[in-house]
Amino acid sequence: MNFDLSHEKLFTYLLILCSIIISFGGVVRTHKTTYRACAVGRLNMAAAAAVVFRRNLFPLKLGQKACALHSSCALRDADPLPQASFFPPNDATMLPPGSFSDKVAFVTGGGTGLGRAMTQGLSQLGATCVIASRKLEVLQKTAEEITAQTGNKVFPVACDVRDPAAVAQCLDQMEKLTGLPDVVINNAAGNFVSPSEKLSPNGWKTIVDIVLNGTAFVTLELGKRLIRQDKGASFLAITTIYAESGSGFVVPSASAKAGVEALYKSLAAEWGRYGLRFNIIQPGPIRTKGAFSRLDPTGAFEKSMIGRIPVGRLGTPNEIKNLALYMSSHYATWMSGAVVRLDGGEYVSMAGEFNDLRKVSKQQWDLIEAMIRQTKGS
Numbered sequence: 001m002n003f004d005l006s007h008e009k010l011f012t013y014l015l016i017l018c019s020i021i022i023s024f025g026g027v028v029r030t031h032k033t034t035y036r037a038c039a040v041g042r043l044n045m046a047a048a049a050a051v052v053f054r055r056n057l058f059p060l061k062l063g064q065k066a067c068a069l070h071s072s073c074a075l076r077d078a079d080p081l082p083q084a085s086f087f088p089p090n091d092a093t094m095l096p097p098g099s100f101s102d103k104v105a106f107v108t109g110g111g112t113g114l115g116r117a118m119t120q121g122l123s124q125l126g127a128t129c130v131i132a133s134r135k136l137e138v139l140q141k142t143a144e145e146i147t148a149q150t151g152n153k154v155f156p157v158a159c160d161v162r163d164p165a166a167v168a169q170c171l172d173q174m175e176k177l178t179g180l181p182d183v184v185i186n187n188a189a190g191n192f193v194s195p196s197e198k199l200s201p202n203g204w205k206t207i208v209d210i211v212l213n214g215t216a217f218v219t220l221e222l223g224k225r226l227i228r229q230d231k232g233a234s235f236l237a238i239t240t241i242y243a244e245s246g247s248g249f250v251v252p253s254a255s256a257k258a259g260v261e262a263l264y265k266s267l268a269a270e271w272g273r274y275g276l277r278f279n280i281i282q283p284g285p286i287r288t289k290g291a292f293s294r295l296d297p298t299g300a301f302e303k304s305m306i307g308r309i310p311v312g313r314l315g316t317p318n319e320i321k322n323l324a325l326y327m328s329s330h331y332a333t334w335m336s337g338a339v340v341r342l343d344g345g346e347y348v349s350m351a352g353e354f355n356d357l358r359k360v361s362k363q364q365w366d367l368i369e370a371m372i373r374q375t376k377g378s
C-alpha cells in the first residue's frame, strides 16, 4: 500500500485530530501555539475546523490565538502593511460643529457598523437622527449611547425595509417624531459569501429584497412625501466597489448594489427639479462584525485582502462617516449623481493587468531589464 503522507498532510490530519480534542473542551499545544476551545458545545467543532482551514491557507503566526467563528471572541485583526504608517486614519469629525443643526437625518441600519458611525457623526454635528432596522433593542442601545455622547436626540424605529407597508409605517412614525428628513442614508444591507451554485431562490431573494428593493421602497416613499411637501433633501446610498466590477461568490449582493447605483443615478437626473440630490459611496473593506462574520468568517482572507490594498490597511467606519457627512451637507449642494469610491486604492489595484509586478524584487528587476534590453527586433 502506498501511504502518500507529505508533512503538510500529516500536519493537517494532526490538526483535525486536535480540533476533535478541542471540541471536547481540551487544550492542545502544537508548534508552541496554545489553542483553547472558544466555546462549548457544537460551536467548538466549527471553530476548531475553521482554525484548521485557515491555518492551511494562511499559517497563523506563532502565539496568535485562534478564536474563529465565536461571537465572544474579538474579530481577528490582520496586521497592516508597513506603508500604512504613511496613511494613518484620521477619525476626528471633519466638518465644523453645528453643520447639521436644525437638520433631521434618517439612517437605515443605523444601529451597527458604518450606519452607527454615520449616525454618531450627524448627531455630533447637531442633527436629530432617526435610525431604522429590524432589531429594536440594538437600535435603542445605539440611540441611548449616541444621545448620551452628543446631547442630541436619536430615535430608534423598528423597520424591515423588505416590507413596503413597514417602511410606510416607519416613515409615518418619523414624520410624527421629527418631520421629514433633510438627510437620508440608505445603508441597510444583507450579504453572505456563497458559491452561486449553492444559492437557493430565497437566498437570492433575501439579499436583493434587503439591498435593492429595501433601498427603493425607502427612497421612493420618502421621495414622494418630500415632493408633496416641497422639501429638499440629500439622499446617500452605501454600495460597494464590486457594484461596478461584479464579483463572484457575492452575486446577489453585487447585482443588487449595481441596481442601487442605477436607481440613484437615475433619480439624480429625474428629481433634481424637486430639490433632491442623490449620491453614492462605494466603501472598500472595513472591519465590522456584520460584514466580516458573513464574508470572511474564518479570517482566512483578511491578510491577502490587506495585501492588495495599496494604502496597506483596512478602512475605518469614521473614514466613511466623514465622507458621508460631507456629501450629505450644505457644503456639497453641487454634488448629485456622484459615485465616490473610498477603498485605499483596492479597486484599481485589483484591476491593473501588471499590478502583481509589485512582488518583483530590485534584483529581479535588474535581470528583467537586462533581458528586455538584449532583445533586438520583434
Ligand SMILES: CC/C=C\C/C=C\C/C=C\C/C=C\C=C\C(=O)SCCNC(=O)CCNC(=O)[C@H](O)C(C)(C)COP(=O)(O)OP(=O)(O)OC[C@H]1O[C@@H](n2cnc3c(N)ncnc32)[C@H](O)[C@@H]1OP(=O)(O)O
Pocket: 189, 190, 191, 192, 193, 194, 198, 199, 200, 201, 202, 203, 204, 206, 207, 240, 253, 284, 285, 286, 290, 291, 292, 294, 295, 296, 301, 302, 305
Ligand atoms: C476575499 C474576500 C475576503 C474578505 C471579505 C471580508 C470583508 C469585507 C470586504 C468587503 C465587503 C464588501 C461589501 C459588503 C457588503 C455588505 O453588505 S456587508 C453587510 C453584511 N451585513 C449583513 O448581512 C447584516 C444582515 N444580515 C442578515 O440578517 C442575514 O445574514 C441574512 C441572511 C442576509 C438575512 O437574514 P434572514 O434571517 O432574513 O434570512 P435567513 O432566513 O437566515 O436566510 C434567507 C435565505 O438565505 C439563505 N442563506 C442564508 N445564509 C446563507 C449562506 N451563508 N449561504 C447560502 N445561503 C444562505 C437561507 O438558507 C435562506 O434560504 P432558504 O433556505 O432557501 O429559505
Ligand SMILES: NC(=O)C1=CN([C@@H]2O[C@H](COP(=O)(O)OP(=O)(O)OC[C@H]3O[C@@H](n4cnc5c(N)ncnc54)[C@H](OP(=O)(O)O)[C@@H]3O)[C@@H](O)[C@H]2O)C=CC1
Pocket: 108, 109, 110, 111, 112, 113, 114, 115, 132, 133, 134, 135, 136, 138, 159, 160, 161, 162, 186, 187, 188, 189, 190, 210, 214, 238, 239, 240, 241, 282, 283, 284, 285, 286, 287, 288, 289, 290, 291, 292
Ligand atoms: N464593512 C464593509 O467592509 C463594507 C460595507 N459595505 C456596506 O456598508 C453598509 C453597512 O455595512 P456594515 O456596517 O459593514 O454591516 P452591518 O451588518 O453592521 O450593517 C447592516 C445593517 O443593515 C441592517 N439591516 C439588515 N437587514 C435589514 C432589513 N431587512 N431591514 C432593515 N435593516 C436591515 C442591520 O440591522 P438589523 O440586523 O437590526 O436589521 C444592520 O444594522 C452596507 O450597505 C454594506 O453593504 C460596503 C462595502 C464594504
